[in-house]
Amino acid sequence: MIKIAIDAMGGDFGPEPIVDGLVAALRSNTNFTAIAVGKKEELLNLIPSNFLSRIEIVDTDDVISMTDSATDALKRKDSTIYKAIELVRNEEADAVVSAGHSGASMSLATLRIGRIKGISRPAIATLMPTSENQNTLVLDVGANVDCDAKNLYEFAVMGQVYAQDVLKLDEPIVGLLSNGEEESKGNEVSKEAYQLIRKIPNFAGNVEGSDIFKGSVDVVVCDGFIGNILLKTAEGVADTIGTIIKKNLKRSLISIAGAVLMRKVFRNLKVRVDYAEYGGAPLLGVKAPVIIAHGKSNAKAVKNAIFQAITAASSNLSYNIEDRINKYK
Amino acid sequence: MIKIAIDAMGGDFGPEPIVDGLVAALRSNTNFTAIAVGKKEELLNLIPSNFLSRIEIVDTDDVISMTDSATDALKRKDSTIYKAIELVRNEEADAVVSAGHSGASMSLATLRIGRIKGISRPAIATLMPTSENQNTLVLDVGANVDCDAKNLYEFAVMGQVYAQDVLKLDEPIVGLLSNGEEESKGNEVSKEAYQLIRKIPNFAGNVEGSDIFKGSVDVVVCDGFIGNILLKTAEGVADTIGTIIKKNLKRSLISIAGAVLMRKVFRNLKVRVDYAEYGGAPLLGVKAPVIIAHGKSNAKAVKNAIFQAITAASSNLSYNIEDRINKYK
Missing domain, CATH: 3.40.718.10 (Isopropylmalate Dehydrogenase)
Incomplete structure (x- = not known):
């Protein structure tokens, strides 16, 4: 079963639209589970109890804000986005969705998950x-x-x-x-x-x-x-x-x-x-699906970003990119 | 009095909207005269006789078409756009308006009228x-x-x-x-x-x-x-x-x-x-005002392009560009 890691605190409006979007996604697609990275206490308040069996929580409360630099983000190993991406790096999750600092998400994904060979x-x-x-x-x-x-x-x-x-x-x-x-x-x-x-x-x-x-x-x-x-x-x-x-x-x-x-x-x-x-924008060229959602994402956008992540994680995207990139040279 | 040279045949729809626009401009602004470059016979058919005193015609029937290359245009000295630009070069007109081949107008204006010093x-x-x-x-x-x-x-x-x-x-x-x-x-x-x-x-x-x-x-x-x-x-x-x-x-x-x-x-x-x-788009940086109108210009667009040419010709545009360009270096 596909497992999606989600930065539950990174968006402009805090955890509420992220959790709402995640719950909506879980409701309409029963073929995946999620790991929500954020302040456990806050998230537990927002997640309806009947969904707790499908949402694992990784507890942390450091959030990279929009005014932080992407370079700083690389050092803050306890931040929600760092931990969410690390879950994918460690193969504990198949894809990651973040509505947080897009520069940080991009740099972290590129450096921690790594580029596809040839990209x-x-x-x-x-x-x-x-x-x-x-x-x-x-x-x-x-x-x-x-x-x-x-x-x-x-x-x-x-x-x-x-x-x-x-x-x-x-x-x-x-x-x-x-x-x-x-x-x-x-x-x-x-x-x-x-x-x-x-x-x-x-x-x-x-x-x-x-x-x-x-x-x-x-x-x-x-x-x-x-x-x-x-x-x-x-x-x-x-x-x-x-x-x-x-x-x-x-x-x-x-x-x-x-x-x-x-x-x-x-x-x-x-x-x-x-x-x-449309949900979010995929970062293409890294080894696992990374979906960067708009900072101002509402629940619907988060839900659609999660669906994108699921479709990408269920496909042979990375394999096919690596296969094709040298084919036409 | 300001004198505007106009390529009367260059637009996608032939001379009709160009002449109509010119006549409309002459009607609402009595402070300028025009030189229309095009096939005399055709133009005379389109110009109401009471405006003939304010429109001089330069007779030629070679038109650079949209499929011609801008480089070819430099050699076709009898084309409407070449002749219209030459009128400005020779100081027989103060500004030029063309709805013809924009690449040709640009190249001809740059080479025949010349760039402002410093541009x-x-x-x-x-x-x-x-x-x-x-x-x-x-x-x-x-x-x-x-x-x-x-x-x-x-x-x-x-x-x-x-x-x-x-x-x-x-x-x-x-x-x-x-x-x-x-x-x-x-x-x-x-x-x-x-x-x-x-x-x-x-x-x-x-x-x-x-x-x-x-x-x-x-x-x-x-x-x-x-x-x-x-x-x-x-x-x-x-x-x-x-x-x-x-x-x-x-x-x-x-x-x-x-x-x-x-x-x-x-x-x-x-x-x-x-x-x-808005009329046309000015080509900035040449020594005299050159207004490039849309190939699909209707009479209203041509009229407004002519008004732009008149305002530019009545200003110190070229002098001020030359003056300012070195000022802030």
């Missing part, structure tokens, strides 16, 4: 909504600010394997983010990466920013600097559209009535763009 | 809508795919001067696009650029993708690879939200009724995000 740098992947009822996996969205062509090639392979093994897509198509679709487009690094990535199957060539949201491809590869900017840009545009609509609404009762009638449409839209629907 | 690479700037009733100027959005720190510094100065002289902002604030707000964030190039740009007044430091649409700063600086991706991402997100809303609408009559009541709100939103409201 020079792990990457964070995230799902973006499209206008079709599917999503696009984008990586790297922040782990690696400066990347060379080889890094981008590795991201392409890892993304494709994840899409196949965890998202269960058949022959996922990979695109390289660029400033135009033609092969001649790109900056120095992306042009060099194009020549490496073209060797993998189902490579669609260069894609543009808009392709992510059209769903033209299944996986989009970029460096972590651009990935972060892209993510924040997308959030910014969506927020701004919402703000402009709300501001204009206030000016007219008729429009407000319209918005009330349209509320189901807006609710559906919200569901499509709500990160909580 | 190593001209950049394309564009206005992005924010949730406040103002816009953010972003540059570079595509002219320079690989940039070094010095290029980014130049973009910062040019953007600030443009915001002051043409957008008429008082002490415009400049931000450097990065993957986080802290000074420690950034990739190698942006960190080096930070140290150069920090010397200019009203530098806000690093900003994130979402800041562009919040209007936290007036000018956002990035390289042309990222700028292009950012622009297409923003368009992609806006389109996708529209598509998701429309798809959901179809499922319910009540929602459709709501949308009808909300139509004024949607119209206002459309105005805020419509590129035609």
